[in-house]
Amino acid sequence: MKKTLVALASIASVSAFAQVSITGLVDVGYGRIDYKGNSVSFSSMPNGSATTNFTFLVSEDLGSGMKVDARWELDPDLTSTVGKTSGTAATGTTSNVTSSIGNGYSFLGLSGGFGAIKFGTINYATLSANGDGNLGFGTAVGSGYRVTTADAVRAQNSMRYDTPTINGFSASYLLSDKNALQGSTATLATGQTGNLVNQTVGRDKVSEMALAYIQGPLTARYAAIVTEQWGKTATYGTLGDVFGTNGWVTNTGAQYKLNTISVKYDVDQNISLGFFNQIAKSDPLTGLTAAATGTTTNVFDRKTNGFAGTYQQGATKYMVNYQTVTNGESATKRTVSTAGASAKVIGLGVDYSMSKRSVLYGRYERDTDTASQGFRDTATPGYTSNAANVTYTALALGIRHSF
Numbered sequence: 001m002k003k004t005l006v007a008l009a010s011i012a013s014v015s016a017f018a019q020v021s022i023t024g025l026v027d028v029g030y031g032r033i034d035y036k037g038n039s040v041s042f043s044s045m046p047n048g049s050a051t052t053n054f055t056f057l058v059s060e061d062l063g064s065g066m067k068v069d070a071r072w073e074l075d076p077d078l079t080s081t082v083g084k085t086s087g088t089a090a091t092g093t094t095s096n097v098t099s100s101i102g103n104g105y106s107f108l109g110l111s112g113g114f115g116a117i118k119f120g121t122i123n124y125a126t127l128s129a130n131g132d133g134n135l136g137f138g139t140a141v142g143s144g145y146r147v148t149t150a151d152a153v154r155a156q157n158s159m160r161y162d163t164p165t166i167n168g169f170s171a172s173y174l175l176s177d178k179n180a181l182q183g184s185t186a187t188l189a190t191g192q193t194g195n196l197v198n199q200t201v202g203r204d205k206v207s208e209m210a211l212a213y214i215q216g217p218l219t220a221r222y223a224a225i226v227t228e229q230w231g232k233t234a235t236y237g238t239l240g241d242v243f244g245t246n247g248w249v250t251n252t253g254a255q256y257k258l259n260t261i262s263v264k265y266d267v268d269q270n271i272s273l274g275f276f277n278q279i280a281k282s283d284p285l286t287g288l289t290a291a292a293t294g295t296t297t298n299v300f301d302r303k304t305n306g307f308a309g310t311y312q313q314g315a316t317k318y319m320v321n322y323q324t325v326t327n328g329e330s331a332t333k334r335t336v337s338t339a340g341a342s343a344k345v346i347g348l349g350v351d352y353s354m355s356k357r358s359v360l361y362g363r364y365e366r367d368t369d370t371a372s373q374g375f376r377d378t379a380t381p382g383y384t385s386n387a388a389n390v391t392y393t394a395l396a397l398g399i400r401h402s403f
Helices: 125-133 195-201 239-243
Strands: 003-006 019-035 038-046 053-063 066-074 106-112 115-123 154-162 169-176 205-215 218-228 255-266 271-282 285-288 295-298 301-313 316-327 342-353 358-369 391-402
Touching: 066 115, 115 125, 125 205, 125 218, 125 255, 125 271, 154 205
Parallel strands: none
Antiparallel strands: 003 019, 019 038, 019 053, 019 391, 053 066, 066 106, 106 115, 115 154, 154 169, 169 205, 205 218, 218 255, 255 271, 271 301, 285 295, 301 316, 316 342, 342 358, 358 391
């Protein structure tokens, strides 16, 4: 249920005022994960089926079909109240803030007959394609996120334009412009966040062109991201890391290309089917190894195909997701990767609706990694992966409540 507040402008007795709405979702439950042979249980684990968020929405009607819209999203972890590790203010999902305040999809924008333009930390159209393709697993347990799917969620320091929808067709363009590398290329200043990171180690340039067709039971999307590497390092907060470098980057201007296609079709009110295809490639990349003992040259080259289905029976929805990612003829950033090898993801899910806003859920994911793609959660302290094991499993049982 949305709680709508009258803006302070009404107190000042002005004739026109904006409306502020607070909406969001809370997701917490029990979790158990096996990191390639090393297991850990969570008495309470966040975001097993969706991302917890508290979102403030502001809208003012300017007349003649014009509106000003703003969004400010907080993505807190209800299971831990300690501060977050600061990330990079480059491109990607990792925020440069050290708390949950304002670390999600946030923008200020203007919309009307011309379409809509937004400025802020904007979600990629690729994220929408991913969600359609896996039919509701999103980036949570069962999705294959960061295993078969590249880390393309949102871009900081970005702007996005969306065209009007005509006969079901629409298009969008997103840009996060580069900051070229400044300062020393041999050392990385530590303890810096925000613009200091941008100025000292540079920021990648990212652009995305996307098309969508939504008409009746069919939703089809195409999104193409091009990243130019201008940052000194690549971390999991940036597309650059996911696409292919491991350590210092010396060939600034190298391009990474991510092309995504998704199709979602509602067979009837109970059955939906989804398809997902993603191809990721890069220019030859040159940089130091993680141990900084020498140089390596490689490219990123991989293809993902996925199929998903859902079936609604009364208050219960059943979900299945299957994806494979296959290395191309060239080596990826993982030194042990093998050309032609594949990693597979199987995701299973069930939702039981107790009401319109409260859901009991179960999620299961099994990843068989013979392509050395790595796994998204192995950074948890004390639970590093066992190199002799290629299987990752995750189980989540919890409650999801939207408001």
